[in-house]
Amino acid sequence: MPLTTQSFLVLFARARRLLLPQGVLDALRQATLCLIVYEGYSLVRGAVWNQDITAFTNARWVIGFERGTHLFFEPAVQSWTASKHWLIVILDWLYLNSQFSIAMAVLAFIYLRHNRSFYFVRNMFLVAMILALVGYIIFPTAPPRMFSEWGFRDSVAQLTGIPPENPTVNAIFNPYAAVPSMHIAFALMLAWSLARLSQSRIVRAVCWSWPLLILWTVIATGNHFWFDALWGAVVAGAAVWGARRMAQLRPQAWAFPQPQPAEATA
8 A cells, every 4th residue: 555545534533533533323322312412492482481470579589588688789790891882892792692602612623632531521512501590490580780770781783683472483492581691500510621631830820710701791781690600500509410310321431530740732
């Protein structure tokens, strides 16, 4: 076999291992699981869509609870942030992208570069989404942006120019999925995963600053109360616990191995 052909085959094999570390079927399996979770989300969205009265009643209860604790600071945070146009635009962009495109990019990175740890992270996200769907059914809650009487506004809609009552938006997003905040749950789970995969203190510090940035984002954009964020953190913690219990069933496949120094991120 000519040397050039051998070289090509070697490069092809290396590229295949890099892009598909467990083969095509495994990659398709992970994509299918994501689709199943999305379908579950869509079903729940339909289940709570007509619960306007309940969703607004629950949100008013949250406002009353926060006011009772003297921690109803969301209007002030949004007002201060919105006074700096460039800042609110950045946070609006983060809100639109952090839970999906950024999260998917990080999950893809873990799948490709730390494949042995990916399945624990995948299970953690599946547990979190199941818990979130239960929360949306039990406690559908309208987001702060729907309460203009308290000074809130929908900064994301102002950025995109798409009103929240647009049927296309409502076909994709659950308008009453405030509790728990999955933006916070996702941010915490990603931070936990990446921090454990790195041996750099700087990288770990950056990872753990991400949930704080997302907390500011969801409050400043009028999409969540801190009450929602608290329950998002509870979901993230429960998801880690659930993934650890699942790893006991298949430790060789679902555990989260500690990375060796050579494979730890810089």
